[in-house]
Amino acid sequence: DKKMILDLDTGVDDAMALAYAVGHPDVDLIGIIASYGNTITTTAAQNSLDLLHLLGADDVPVFLGESHSITTDSFTVMEISKKIHGQNAIGDVQVAKSPRPVEKQSGVDFLIEAAHQYGENLIYLPTGPLTNMAVALKKDPSIAGLIGQTTLMGGALTVPGNVTPFTEANIHQDPEAADVVFKEQKNLTMVGLDVTLRTLLTNDDTQQWRDLGTEAGKIFADIVDYYIKAYYDLDIDKRGAALHDPLAVAVALDHSYVTELPLNMKVTYDRESGDYGRTIGDPDKLLDPTYSTAAVLVDADRFVPDFQKMMLSVL
Ligand code: BDR
Ligand code: CA
Numbered sequence: 001d002k003k004m005i006l007d008l009d010t011g012v013d014d015a016m017a018l019a020y021a022v023g024h025p026d027v028d029l030i031g032i033i034a035s036y037g038n039t040i041t042t043t044a045a046q047n048s049l050d051l052l053h054l055l056g057a058d059d060v061p062v063f064l065g066e067s068h069s070i071t072t073d074s075f076t077v078m079e080i081s082k083k084i085h086g087q088n089a090i091g092d093v094q095v096a097k098s099p100r101p102v103e104k105q106s107g108v109d110f111l112i113e114a115a116h117q118y119g120e121n122l123i124y125l126p127t128g129p130l131t132n133m134a135v136a137l138k139k140d141p142s143i144a145g146l147i148g149q150t151t152l153m154g155g156a157l158t159v160p161g162n163v164t165p166f167t168e169a170n171i172h173q174d175p176e177a178a179d180v181v182f183k184e185q186k187n188l189t190m191v192g193l194d195v196t197l198r199t200l201l202t203n204d205d206t207q208q209w210r211d212l213g214t215e216a217g218k219i220f221a222d223i224v225d226y227y228i229k230a231y232y233d234l235d236i237d238k239r240g241a242a243l244h245d246p247l248a249v250a251v252a253l254d255h256s257y258v259t260e261l262p263l264n265m266k267v268t269y270d271r272e273s274g275d276y277g278r279t280i281g282d283p284d285k286l287l288d289p290t291y292s293t294a295a296v297l298v299d300a301d302r303f304v305p306d307f308q309k310m311m312l313s314v315l
Contacts, residue, residue, distance in 0.1 A: 001028040002148075002253065003118045005111060007065065008245070009037025009128030009170075010047035011085035012227040016201075017127055017153075017245035018048060019220065020307060022057045023314025026253055029057070030114060033065045033107035035128035036075045037173055039089035041067040044128075047090050049098035054216050055314060058100060065107035065132040069174035081169070084230045091226030095219055111136045115143040122146075123252045127153040127245035129170055134177035137184055144184045151252035153245050154178070155192035155279030157261075157294045162236075166268075167277035168193050175269035175277040182265045182279070188292035190265065190279065191248040195258055195298035199247050200240030203228055205308055209315050217315040246307055251295060257303050260293035 004027050008014040021027050032052075034045035041064060048062050068075035086092035103110070111132060114122055124147050126133060133150070136143060154170035155178075161167040171178045182188065206221040206228070224241070231241040251257050264285035268278040279294075 001026060002123050003028050003030045003114070003121050004123045004125060004252070005031050005033060005114060007033040007035055007107070007124070007126035007128060007132055008044060008048060009035040009039065010044040010051070011038030011081070011089040012091055012223055013243065013245040014038065014127050015047065015051055015090055015220070015223060016243065017249050018051055019055060019314050020246045020310050021249050022052070022055050023310045024253065029060050031110055032060060032062045033111065033132055034062060034102070035065045035126070035132060036067055037128035037170060038081045038085045039077055040075065041065055043089060045102050047088070049100055049102070050095040053098035054095055054219060058098070061103045063103045063105060063107035063110045066135055069129065069131055070134055070177050083234060084227065086226055091223040093219060093222045093226070107132050108136045108139065112140045112143055115146045119146050120148040122148050124150045125152070125248060125252055127170070127248055129173035130154070130178045130181040131174045133185065134180040137180060141184070145186050147187070149187045149189065149252060150185050151189040151191060151248050153191050153196065153248035155190045155294070156194060157192060157279055158194045158296055159197065162193060164274060164276070166275060168279070171267060171279055172277040175267045178277070179267035179269060182267055182292065183282070186291045189251060189260065190292065190294040191251050191258070192279065192294065195295045196242050196244040196247050198298050199243040199300045199303055200237065201228065201243055201304070202240040208308070209311060212312065212315055214315055220315055243304070243307060247298070247303060250303055250307065257299055258295035259297035261296050262290035262293050264288055264290055265292055265294065
């Protein structure tokens with residue numbers, strides 16, 4: 001089994017990524033790191049603990065990650081995030097509290113330790129800002145070549161961003177950190193809006209979760225219905241809501257879900273021009289061997305039903 005670390009800013013699609021990973025037979029989920037983004041880091045950690053409890057996965061430890069970007073000293077949740085994910089980031093649904101606290105070790109130290117312990121066999125999967133990995137790389141640059149694969153949800157290469165015309169939310173939260181990760185981390189796969197906006201979940205899907213008659217099925221349906229309604233009301237997509245974060249988990253385990261473009265990338269962070277958080281090819285490395293890829297096409301007709309099947313087995 002592959003060892004996996006999820007680094008989540010636990011909002012609605014992060015919650016689905018968590019359930020998907022818990023249910024996946026090929027995954028040994030060794031820990032969850034909490035990030036800021038859809039909510040503040042402590043709430044993300046609590047959401048992860050509570051959802052793990054709901055799923056009967058109380059053996060997965062949860063670690064606190066950084067609480068703000070590397071260039072700021074505080075973080076405020078964007079209004080748009082609250083609209084899409086709710087005030088508590090999980091659709092304003094009340095989930096029973098986990099009896100467990102977060103771990104004492106920091107998320108950054110846990111990542112560094114796991115990189116040394118598991119190396120090639122480790123999948124690191126961030127679905128929020130890339131702050132934790134940038135801080136870890138600064139503390140221990142050797143992890144860049146140790147971790148088997150880093151597959152991240154974030155960025156946009158061939159389509160517009162969802163925060164500005166060029167920038168996607170996870171990258172926008174901390175472009176300087178993302179630039180460090182894109183330039184230094186080896187075996188990096190970017191699963192961005194290019195592909196995630198093509199994988200949609202509908203109320204018919206969540207109704208099937210509800211029909212299971214389980215507590216987890218009902219709670220997850222309530223959480224995700226909030227997100228689908230937000231997509232509709234905000235006119236992001238009237239057909240369904242994007243499976244951003246779960247797609248990254250699926251790709252990490254089976255790269256044949258997508259078509260990847262080999263490309264060394266960088267992230268812009270010029271505040272004045274507004275070009276803040278754009279993921280783009282690195283002009284200084286066009287002649288170098290490639291160490292990263294960007295997913296540009298996805299087999300949604302295969303992924304969405306596979307995802308649904310996994311959810312029906314875990315909920
Ligand atoms: C990404 O931003 C967050 O709101 C979502 O959880 C996802 O990771 C989409 O841009
Ligand atoms: Ca996320």
